[in-house]
Amino acid sequence: MTRKKIAVIFGGKSSEHDISNVSALHVIKSIPKEDYEVVCIGITKRGHWVRFIGDIEDIPSGKWEQHPDNITCVLSPDPLHKGFIALEKDGSYSNLRVDCIFPVLHGKNGEDGTIQGLFAMSEVPFVGCDMISSANCMDKEMTHIVLESAGIKMTKYVPMRISDMDRIDEIIAEAESKLKYPMFVKPCCAGSSVGVSRVNNAAEMKSGIMLAFLSDRKLLIEEGVIGMECECAVMGNNKPFASAVGEIRSANVGFYDFDSKYNDETSETVIPAPISETASERIRETALKAYKAIGCTGLSRVDFFLCEGDVPVLNEINTLPGHTKISMYPKLMEYAGLTPEQQEDRLIKLAFGEEI
DSSP, rough: OOOEEEEEEEOOTTTTHHHHHHHHHHHHSSTTTTTTTEEEEEEEETTEEEEEEEEEGGTTTGGGGTTTTOOEEOOOOOOTTTEEEETTSOOOOEEOSSEHHHHHHHSSSTTSHHHHHHHHHHHHHOOSHHHHHHHHHSHHHHHHHHHHHOOOOBBBBEEEGGGGGGGGHHHHHHHHHHHHHSEEEEEETTOOOTEEESSSSSHHHHHHHHHTTTTOSEEEEEEEOOOOEEEEEESSSSEEEEEEEEEEEEESSSOOOOOHHOOOOTTTTESSSSHHHHHHHHHHHHHHHHHHHOOEEEEEEEEEEEEEETTTEEEESSSSSSOSOOOOHHHHHHTTTTTHHHHHHHHHHHHTOOOO
C-alpha cells in the first residue's frame, strides 16, 4: 500500500519558535512510518520556509536551520499544486505534492488562523482547527465573547487596545473598580504565558500593560482566580471525546509562567487530577461544550481553574497544544489509552474527515 505523504511544519516566526521545534521532534517520531511518509518543512525565526532533510534530532536545538541541504520550499495557495513549490539548488522549481499537513506551530502565525487560511486555500487537508476557530481561540477577548455567550463561566476582565494608551490611568481605575487584586495582564494573542504579568497594584499593572503591548496591540486585564489549575484534552470532529482531567502544579506559585512550563523541572503534571468524580465530569462536559461552541476540530487542550464548590472556570483553549516530553495533551491522551503513534494516526485521519 502506498504511504500517504504528511508534511510536518514546525518552527515559525513567533515567540514560541523554540517550543515548536521541541514539539516537532515528538510528532515526527510518533507518526507511524508504515502508513505515512514524513516531509519536514521548517520555518525559521525570520519566516523563511525550507525543506529539511537532515537528522531530525537536530530540530529541537534549532541546528536544522543551518543544514547545507535545506532548500526554499513554500506552500502554494493554488489547489492545482496540492502542496509545495520547491526551489532546487540548480535554480529550477519542482512541485512537492503532499496528502496532508500536520502543523506543529505555536503562537502567532501558527495557531491564530493565519496559516490555517493558507492551508484552506491550498485545499490540502490539515490537522487541527480551521481558520476561524483558531483565530477565536488565540484571541483571548474573542474567546470570552464567544464562550460567555454560550453560557460558559470565565474570569471577569477589562479589555484594552494600544490606541487607549492615552487613557491608561482611566482604564487602570476601571479595572480596579470592577476587578479584585491580584489581576493578570495578558496580551490577547500570545501563548505560553509570553508577556503575561501578575499584578498587585496600579503601578505593577501599568508596567504589565507596557509589557503586554510588546506582544500584541490589545490585551485583557483579568481578575485572579483562586482554584486548582486543570487541563482537559479533547480530540475529534463531529463526535469529540474528552480525556481525564490533569492538574498543573506550577513551580511558580504566582502563576504558570513560561519558565515554569518549559524550564523548571519542579513543575508537575498530575494525571488524573485529585478531584471528585463530579468535578471531573463537570470539567469534561464544559470542555466539550466549549470545543463545540467555538468550532474546534481535530484537537485542543481546554484549560480551567477548579474553584470552590467544584465550579470550573474556563481559562483558555489551546488549539495546537505542546507536544514536548512534559506537555499535558499527549500525556492525557496516553492516560486515555492512546500511544503517541495512535494519537498522531487519529489526528491525521481526522484531517481527512474520518470519524474516530
